[in-house]
Amino acid sequence: MTAARRPNRGPKAAAHNRAALIAAARDAFAASGYDTSLTDVARAAGVGQGSLYRHFPDRLSLALAVFEDSIGELEALAAKPGTTLDEVLALVTEQAIASTTFVRLVTMPPQPDPRIIELRERVQRLLEGGLAEAQRAGRVRAEVTTHDLLLAIGMLALLLAELPDQTERTEAAERIWQMLRHGIET
Template identity: 40%
Template sequence: MTQHPTPNERRPANDGPKAAGRNRAALVAAAREIYAEHGLDAPFSAIARRAGVGQGVLYRHFPDRDAVATAVLEENVRQVEEAAASEELTFAGVLGVMTWHLTESAAFIGLLHAGEAGRTGIHAYALALSERVELALRAELPDGHRLGAANDLMLAVAMVSGAVTGPTREERERRALAAWRLLDVEVGPVRPLGG
């Protein structure tokens, strides 16, 4: 039975286009969490549930699994780029933001391991995003830093990302920090940009 508001009751506001941006942001955040907890093969419906939206809203924003993964990857890279451009963060601080994304986002780890073999679809896009991460990090790399040699920076990032395993975010962070320590690289607080 449909209930109609009484004269003194207000209908919820229809935010129209404003809601679309909020829904998309909620879906990206939910996908990051779901992928971190259950891997990239997690049910699509779990993302919608976590974001608090219907599955139709999910499909309106992201028609398939690759579109969601691409959005998560893009957001992660954008935040690393913003951290690198920030006047407030040192190189160690930028590494802290990137490490947060490594521990929070299974999709981000795959991005950093994108190789030449998978240069189609999302893999080619992931390779381009990996190059953006390298440019952002390299722009902040202090002169004479131990990771300054040609391929050392992204090799170190790949090594650390390979160590980011474990059932909990805390365990993944602990392992990432241990890997950076073994590489004798200082990392700032592990947190999202602005966190």
């Protein structure tokens, strides 16, 4: 679906254009993955290629802007007192079902870019607290690490990326976590 191009409003339109690009990219990444056409993203946002590249000099910059909301949502949940590891993993799973691109970007970066490494470290930090609490409570094996959790989340994202239907992704995610829990729980 393409949006009609609007007349150029100059610098006054910058914030609106950026928001439109992020919204269009979110939909495109969810539908087509990380390698989605940036031309299609610009077209869906109703802006030209030049506007896209003024805001986001490369694909990764656009992806990071799109997924800042996702990581923020995870960090907010993890910061709430009493949040469990299961709750954080459930939200990661919801995000993976909606868009495997975010989870794959964090767990299996396409390139060793410092921006991705920083994003991955943010996810590791938010998992650490829940993991430590679950281990203290005796619900998770002591040898399980945040790296193990990221690996499990990455495996989940790889499989979910192959399933085109959201209902299938949801059912598969539930079955996968049931199996993975047997490996990490005491």
